[in-house]
Amino acid sequence: MKEFEVYSSLRVPKNSKIIMRLDGRSFHSLARDLELVKPYDENFYRVISEVCRDLFEEFSPVFIYTFSDEISLLFDKMPFDGRIEKLNSVIASFTASSFVMHYNVQFKKPPAFDSRIIPINGSDVLKYFRWRQDECWRNCVNSHGISYLKSKYSNTEANDIINGMNLSDINELLFKNGINLNDIETYKKRGIGIYRKNKKIVGFNKKENKNQTSYRSYIYQDWELPIFSEKFFNGFGD
Ligand SMILES: Nc1nc2c(ncn2[C@@H]2O[C@H](COP(=O)(O)OP(=O)(O)OP(=O)(O)O)[C@@H](O)[C@H]2O)c(=O)[nH]1
Numbered sequence: 065m066k067e068f069e070v071y072s073s074l075r076v077p078k079n080s081k082i083i084m085r086l087d088g089r090s091f092h093s094l095a096r097d098l099e100l101v102k103p104y105d106e107n108f109y110r111v112i113s114e115v116c117r118d119l120f121e122e123f124s125p126v127f128i129y130t131f132s133d134e135i136s137l138l139f140d141k142m143p144f145d146g147r148i149e150k151l152n153s154v155i156a157s158f159t160a161s162s163f164v165m166h167y168n169v170q171f172k173k174p175p176a177f178d179s180r181i182i183p184i185n186g187s188d189v190l191k192y193f194r195w196r197q198d199e200c201w202r203n204c205v206n207s208h209g210i211s212y213l214k215s216k217y218s219n220t221e222a223n224d225i226i227n228g229m230n231l232s233d234i235n236e237l238l239f240k241n242g243i244n245l246n247d248i249e250t251y252k253k254r255g256i257g258i259y260r261k262n263k264k265i266v267g268f269n270k271k272e273n274k275n276q277t278s279y280r281s282y283i284y285q286d287w288e289l290p291i292f293s294e295k296f297f298n299g300f301g302d
């Protein structure tokens with residue numbers, strides 16, 4: 065019967081970097097059910113960043129980027145020998161389980177994440193993460209805009225007003241009303257990155273009777289990301 069499992073041998077291309085993007089399923093309903101703070105719920109962000117740490121420890125990507133309910137993992141070596149069914153199913157279910165474990169509340173419905181696989185190389189890696197970081201910024205402006213408008217107008221009116229505005233209109237409206245998006249926390253504007261950093265360790269070498277410096281890597285959650293650049297991505301998986 066094994067021959068009926070026609071997708072099980074599908075693999076990602078060898079010698080290619082791979083990005084996997086996970087996205088929370090119907091998280092607008094989950095946000096309503098859990099009464100998440102609008103526009104940004106700090107506890108939700110704390111949970112998602114812990115989920116990213118679990119993903120990093122378990123599947124060893126070289127970089128993870130997250131904002132809102134989405135998570136992108138950059139791999140240079142694929143787990144499960146690159147088998148697409150395994151990657152999509154195991155990593156998406158692991159993400160949902162980790163999310164539930166870190167949230168520790170009663171959910172109305174079991175949370176789920178969809179997942180997709182993107183083979184990508186060279187300068188397109190930076191282009192991809194810039195694209196997601198731009199989306200994070202758009203999301204930040206829009207969600208602050210809609211929150212402000214809903215504090216002044218009915219929900220329908222607020223939605224109608226924001227639909228006729230572009231990003232700079234919204235930014236200007238917020239600024240005129242005392243909300244300067246330059247002053248808000250960096251993670252809301254640029255997202256959160258998870259990657260390895262080196263820690264300097266100075267120990268005493270008894271044999272040589274002198275201090276010795278070594279480096280140990282640890283998983284770092286970066287809530288103060290820069291705008292992505294070539295320099296930032298140098299060293300991830302090269
Ligand atoms: N209140 C609140 N909601 C959030 C926060 N972060 C994410 N969300 C919700 O998560 C949604 C994510 O958007 P999408 O992924 O486009 O929408 P979705 O409902 O998850 O739908 P699908 O992904 O297509 O299944 C947002 O629209 C918000 O409703 C937060 O910090 N606070």
Ligand SMILES: [Mg+2]
Nearest residue numbers: 087088089133
């Ligand atoms: Mg979603």
